[in-house]
Every structure is written in structure tokens, then in C-alpha cells.
Amino acid sequence: MYRANAVPAVFIVLSALALYFSGLSPSFVASEVITRFIRDGVMVLALVIPVTAGMGLNFAVTVGALAAQVGIVLAVDWGLQGAAGLFAITAMGLGLSVVSGFLIGVMLNRVRGKEMITTMIIGFLATGIYQLVFMVGYGTVIRPANQEMMLSRGIGIRNMLDLAPFRNIIDTIWVIQAGPLEIPLFMILMVLGAAGLITYLLHTRLGQQFKAVGEGVEKAEMLGIDTRAVRIKAIVLSTVLACLGHIIFTQNIGMLNVYTAHMNTDIFACAALLAGGASILRAHVGHALLGVLLFHSLFIVSPQAGQNIFSNAALGEYFRTFVAYGTIAFALVMSTRGRGSAG
């Protein structure tokens, strides 16, 4: 517990130092942080339930992100527009993430104790399948309705899809101007709503089952809990939330990098969660929300700080990578349960 709380403190100190050296205005940083909070908040929240259920960090949130991208590509292909289009994307994405979440859950039930590495590999595998379908399948097996999004050779989709029909559809609802800051109240409420949903779930019987399974599968089984079903539910919920999170992310960006947009979502989400003070054995909603703020504060200020101190902006980039992987590695090493735990 003590060690876990040291992590947010380190992030606060590093961010403060980097902010000082970057010379960026606090209001600029604040508005950037709000944007990142909205973009990435739900994705980070998606990680909470699998940790509670004892499955560690769910790196397979990538699959949820891919489900969202499939929905988006299909919507662009079929020429859907506006709010209705966004609704269709959500529907397709959620349907796909429920199915894929279920499959991941079934797989993870076969590899108890090795969930994290398995989810990571599943993420890579899903990326491979996805790329195969959209790079090779489209234009050969699948007939596209929208030729504009195809590569000039007629097979495969372009790298970049313009999402103008969907751009900032929901971001612009209830935007409040507070001095130099633009606060998209609706979106913030949406992230907080997702946090509320998870908090609610953890205070239901299902949540109680997640916790029991997280403490020990054998004991939970002795209590008559269907541990396999509970673990599958945890992963399905996580995948669904990840899909929603990625839809919010892409409609905010307004562009879809078809083949790479989903990459690193898992790493950055996991690092953000851990930055908030979670461990791979314990995580709650507060960790996720605090973590997004801290992790992205550091992300925003570090390139400029690198530029100012060492006259090298790339250093900030390296620093980001170092921070993301460093946080995860630290959490993994520190994850051993305290000795003398109750039996």
C-alpha cells in the first residue's frame, strides 16, 4: 500500500519539475489535460474490473479498440453520417466487443495465472487479423461501397480515414468557457459516468463476486461462485468499455489511422492506471481518474521541458516511452503480495 502510493507522488513531482522547465502556461497545460482526460479516461477505467477480478492488467483492451475501429471503417464504407452514424458505430463496436470479450474470457480461463502475457499476445494476434482483413480482405473478398477510402490499387484501405462526418459530434455538447479554458462538461460527465458505472458494479453482488474471484479462484469456487463465468464477465465488460473509450478517442481526434490508431492504447492506459497508484492486484476508479490526469500532465510537458533543458524535443519523446514502460515494469516488480497474508 505504502509503495503503491509513492507512485502518484513521483508523478506529481516529475510533472511539476517538467512544467517549470517547459515554461508552458498552466492554462494551456490544463486545457490539454482536460482533452486527454476525455480521450483516454474511459479506456483507463476499462482496466479496473479485470484487476479486481484477479486477472491483472488487461492488455487486450486493444481488442476493444479494434472493435471500435471496425465499426468506424464500416460506417465510413457505408456512408453513414452524424449522430446516427455514431450510434451505428457504437452498436457495431459493442456487438463485436461483446463477442470478442467472451472469446478472450474463454481463452483466459484456460491460462489461469498467466492472464497478462496472454492478453498481450491476444492483442498482437487481433492486430494481425485486423490488418489482414482491412489490408488484404478489403477489395478482394469484401466489396467496398465507398471507393474513396480504398488505396489506389483497389485492395486495402488507405492509412488515414477522415472522420469529418463524425468529428467532435459529442465533444461540443455543453461546452463551458471558464476564462481561457474550454470545459466540455458533457464529455467530462460521460467519463465520470463510466467511473460511476464501475463503482456501481463493484457495489453489486456481481462486484462482490469479482472481488472474491480476485482473491482466490479456489476459495470463490468453494463459496459456490461460478468463477469461469465471473471472469468472462469481467473481460467482456472491460472490452466493451475499451471499445467505448476508443470511439470517444477517435471522434475527438477526427481522423482514424486505420492500421496504427489502436497501438499502444493498452500500454498507455495501463501506465496511466498505475500512475494513479493502482497495482496489478488492486485498482479502483480513483486510481484510474487520478492516473489519467497525472500521466498525461507529464506527457504534455515533458517534450517541451526536454527541448528547453537539452535543446532536444525528441528527448521528451524518449522520456514518454521510458515513463510508460517504466511505470508498468515497476508495478509488475512491486506486485508481490505482502507476506503473512491471511489464509
Added chain:
Amino acid sequence: MLTVRGLKKRFGNTDALRSVDLHVEEGEIHGLVGLNGSGKTTLLNVLFGSAVISATGGYGGEVLLNERPVYLSSPARAIGCGIGMVHQEFALIPSMTVTENVTIRRERVFAPTAILGRDLALMNAPANRRRASSVLERLGVRLDPSLRVMDLTVNMRQFVEIAREIDRDDLRVLLLDEPTSALNYGEVQALFASLRSLASRGVSLIFVSHRLEEITTLCHAVTVLRDGEVAGCFTGPAYDVDALAECMIGHHVTRAQRQGASRKGSEALRLEGFSVDMPGERINGIDLTVSRGEILGLAGPSGHGRPAFGYGIMGMYPTSGRVFVDRDHIAPLNALAMISRGLFFIPEDRRAAGLLTDHSIMENIVFAAMQCKGAFLNTFPFRPLALEDRRHAHRFAEECVERFGIRCTGVHQKVSELSGGNQQKVCIARALAMNPGILMVSEPTRGVDIAAKETILHIFLDLHRGAGTTLVISSSELDELMRMCDRIAVIHEGRIFDVLDAEATETEFALAFSGERRVHG
């Protein structure tokens, strides 16, 4: 209520149960006794649908509830049939509160949210807390239900485990596996009162205990298991402890008894202002000297620091003060340093700290000796890369199996497949392989049946007589200590309250246990 006909269960090539019949009436408290490995635990596992049973091919024979045959394929199924179980090792979730553990899977929910379905309705925490408090009150326990289970002592955990089952309204059959092993006399009486009231409400109970006195006072009928078969069934008041014991063992047992006082040698182990920071079992500054060749007992109520003694000396918890072995100051304390000084410790929690349960009996017996002392190794090709001397290890393991009467299919059987008492014997055999000068043992006979218990005590006495090993035995069984030890140190509130000799009377011990001084003159 519950009828079992021709129940059979095989694990690999061994028959754990061969045709067991059992009948329990509504509202009956039925005792189940037998030696370790007689099939009691297997029988309970079958009746609770435990995963061990289904994972090893299920069971044969018939189980009837209210004359209707049921197949108990999983704990969830058994619970659905109204069967509950108080597990010996507790099915508690440590990081959850008492309330959460007692009400798990039966949590009360806020009515308006119930439209979302049972699992997605919001839990009503105050109602759950009230419910948990009232159950604990019925058990006669005063306990704050908002405490987390990991912060409770073992006896309180035992009550939480029992409360969880008693709270069920649909409970028809309750299986209790050694529910009293962690409790003191007063607590046992309180438990019995609530079990009797449970039975008077029509719940059938199956009660497993190694303490035969408890069986005879509580149970209406007793079934004795031996080698997976029913060896006898006693009903009514016409049975007593001796009859049960003879039926369990099939022959007479000689009680282990120390012969005269040990010859005391030089100082073997000395503690100065020794404190151990073990949660729930703290020791605060004790001074103690153990002479070579002596048998020292450690007694005292649970929660007062007795278990911390061995763990502390092996450096498994933070300590302060000084420890001397053969007059040499040892610092820092750790297991390897102690083992190399000829001191070995057998912890009470054999599953967690003592054994490599997925490895064979032979590997367990020789492991520590091979790693720490370089025993059982060939000198080929050269020392640091020496190969295991399997023939020697095999011979030694077989000797141990023979000498201690470890019930197994062979020395290559996995330790996890052995019963509790036999696992304990493997622990002791491993300690012997180390050939220690000082042997510390914690609860050597916990959860062990009467025959195995005497065998184990005999092993210690033989070791003491033969090799002159210094023994420090920590036990909650005073009778055992009085038979074995030269001196008995009573630990009370983290300090050595008194060191009594084995001839002291029960009253003196009782006073020391409660922390009261004898009134002189």
C-alpha cells in the same frame, strides 16, 4: 434427510472410499471420525461437490437428499441443494470485511434497484451489517463486523466461517470439518450451543473432529471410517471415547512419554530482549536460554505470540534483540544462517510454508538437506555441479516412509495427494534429513489423528534420545507438552510469563495461561 449409499471414490490407483453408507436424520448431529487418510475429508468433499472430486473423475454410488437422488457435481450445485460446509482451511476472502464474508452470495440489496436482476442490484450495506451482527451474536461472539478478515485471529476467522453457513435460510445439511481445532474451551461450548439450536431447527449436521470428547458430548450418532470403509456406527448414549478410539485404529496405541529428565549440556540457544513483529502474534522482549539436549515446551493462549517464536528466529518477520546459537551472536537472522548453524524449524502451516506440495515425497524429504547441506549428492563431476544421488535419496526416503508409517503409494507420490497427518510426517522426515542439532517445531500434531499423533511424538522422543537433539516444541495441546518436555515456558501477552517444569499441576498452567501469578503462602 441425507442418505449415502455405496459411495466409492478412487484417486488414481488408490481407493479413498470403498462403499460407504451413511444416514443422517433431520435435526441430527452426526459425528464422523477416523484416522488421517481414512476418507473423512474425501467424503465431505464428495458431499460438497468439491472441485477435487470432479477433476479426478467424479464419484460412484448414490447420494439421496429427502429420498431424492442428487449428483453433486460442483459446490454451486451442493449449495443449491441446501448443503453448506465449514471448511477446515476456511473459505474466507481475507481482504473483505466480516460482513462481506458472512453475507457473500446472499447480500441484501436495495429494493428499487432489484429490477436490474439479483446480480446487478445495489447492495444494502447497513442491512448486511445488521444481518452479520445478528448471526455473530447468535454464535455468542463479540466482533466488529466492519473489520477485515485478514486482521482477525484464527479463532475469530473460524467463527466468521461458521457464521457464513449458519446465516443461510435454505440450509438443510451442514458439513463441519474440524471446526473446533482453533477454538478454546469456552468458545467450543458457545459453538456447541449454536449447533444444537441449529439442529433443533431441523438442520442435519455432519461434524468431523479429532477431539473425541467433543464428538461424544455433541453428537447423537457417530460413524467411524477406517481405510475408506465404515468401521462402525454408534448411536445413542452407548458409546465412549475409548470405544471410538479402538474402532478407529483397530488396535491399541501406546502413548508417548518422556523417560526421566534429559541430560542437560551447554547453552544451545539464547535470546536476549528478543521481540518479533508478527501481526496478531507479537513478542515483546523475551529472555530465554535453552540448554543442549533439553526439550523445551512453549505454551500459551493463541494471539499471545507463541507462533512468532519460531518464525522470528528464522527471520521471517522483523525482529529486534539478540539471538545466540552456541554462544555466537547471529545477525542478521535468516533461515539459511540458522540452518547452517544446525537449527531447523518446522512451521505449523505446512501447506503454505512447509512443503512443496506439487513435488514427490522423496523430493520434499531431501530438498532442504540437498540445497543447504550438500547431502544426497554425488561427488561427480565436481562439487558445485554435483549430480543428485538418487539412489541414496530414494533409500533414505523409503526408510522414512517405513519408520514413520507414511501412508502413500510410494516415495514418488505427490505430497498434495497425502492426508494432513502424513504431510506432517513428511515435514518431520525432511527436518531429520537435515540432522539438526536444534529442532524447533510448531504445532506438530495439529489436525493429526490420535494414532499419527503418538507416532509423531515417538519420533521426536527417539530423535532426542538417539541423536541428542535439542527440541523446542510449541503447541496448543498442553497435555502433549507435559508428556514430552523438561520445561514449559508459558507465553502471555508477548512475554514469557513463567517457566514451569513438566510436573507442575494443571491449575498452575491454567493460572499462567490467564496471566495470573500464583499466590505464595
